[in-house]
Amino acid sequence: MHSNAALAPTARLKLARLIIDEGWDIARAAERYDVSWRTAKKWAERYAREGVDGMGDRSSARHTQPKRTPRPVVRKIVHLRLKHRLGPVEIGHRLAMPASTVHAVLVRCRLNRLTHLDRVTGEPIRRYEHAYPGSMLHVDVKKLGRVPDGGGWRYVGKQQGTKNTRTKTNTSRRGTCYLHTVIDDHSRVAYVEAHDDERKETAAGVLRRAVAWFRARGVTVERVLSDNGSAYKSHHWRAVCAELGITPKRTRPYRPQTNGKIERFHRTLAEGWAFKKFYSSETARLAALPGWVHHYNHHRPHSAIGKVPPITRLTNLAGHHS
Numbered sequence: 001m002h003s004n005a006a007l008a009p010t011a012r013l014k015l016a017r018l019i020i021d022e023g024w025d026i027a028r029a030a031e032r033y034d035v036s037w038r039t040a041k042k043w044a045e046r047y048a049r050e051g052v053d054g055m056g057d058r059s060s061a062r063h064t065q066p067k068r069t070p071r072p073v074v075r076k077i078v079h080l081r082l083k084h085r086l087g088p089v090e091i092g093h094r095l096a097m098p099a100s101t102v103h104a105v106l107v108r109c110r111l112n113r114l115t116h117l118d119r120v121t122g123e124p125i126r127r128y129e130h131a132y133p134g135s136m137l138h139v140d141v142k143k144l145g146r147v148p149d150g151g152g153w154r155y156v157g158k159q160q161g162t163k164n165t166r167t168k169t170n171t172s173r174r175g176t177c178y179l180h181t182v183i184d185d186h187s188r189v190a191y192v193e194a195h196d197d198e199r200k201e202t203a204a205g206v207l208r209r210a211v212a213w214f215r216a217r218g219v220t221v222e223r224v225l226s227d228n229g230s231a232y233k234s235h236h237w238r239a240v241c242a243e244l245g246i247t248p249k250r251t252r253p254y255r256p257q258t259n260g261k262i263e264r265f266h267r268t269l270a271e272g273w274a275f276k277k278f279y280s281s282e283t284a285r286l287a288a289l290p291g292w293v294h295h296y297n298h299h300r301p302h303s304a305i306g307k308v309p310p311i312t313r314l315t316n317l318a319g320h321h322s
Helices: 009-020 026-032 037-055 071-084 088-095 099-108 158-166 168-173 200-215 235-244 256-274 282-298
Strands: 137-145 176-184 190-195 223-226 247-250
Touching: 009 026, 009 037, 026 037, 071 088, 071 099, 088 099, 137 200, 137 256, 176 200, 176 256, 190 200, 190 282, 200 235, 235 247, 256 282
Parallel strands: 137 223, 223 247
Antiparallel strands: 137 176, 176 190
């Protein structure tokens, strides 16, 4: 509705009902709402034909568009975009048409940004989401270099960071921290544990505790999706999944996009916790992990689920509706 419209949809409905339902004269109803006779007649007729649904605004675009880009040309534009990743200028040059027209077609087909396309296949990204919590868990391991006593090179500089790492007191803090992460596909609720390795026994133990953690929150896990790491391909992993009543699934080789939700969580984890601020030691950084995960689950709005915290999607939590 434009800013100078005389009637809002609610007022249109009241006007139309006066004429159609209560039998008012059109001129009298028009005077009552301070609009023209023609306007009152239009809304009355539309109400008679379509009812309440006809009181909304309609697009002012033409019903027919004879100058719209022909379908064969649209298919050529889409083909060049998907198969060769060309921009509007290059496509327009090849097809002898204005770049602005090409851009309008790409916008209409939701191909105006290359981020909408899969990097490998060039096909539009097909996003999916399981219908309820527990239908699918995503698991993976995020590897981080440990923070030496005194701080790492990101905050103290490479020279001092290297010196801190080589100090004898830091012997036990060298190496890699393995963050075993678990994400619920529907709610994006996260469960994280830090370990010294990514062996099959460790990964299976994390899964056991994660399933119990979700069960305590009213979620029954049905499937688990992992990459093709050795821990997840092991007989031990399959045996634990069978014991828990979970169906194990794996992504296609060299296709991390299939597990994209947990890959995106790892980036958020790194930006929001691991490298967010200066930590004087690995112990200090790990001490901050539970608080950050709680903030992520309970307070941080998640853009992919309507800008609400992930925990709000666990609708079967005890007391959630009270």
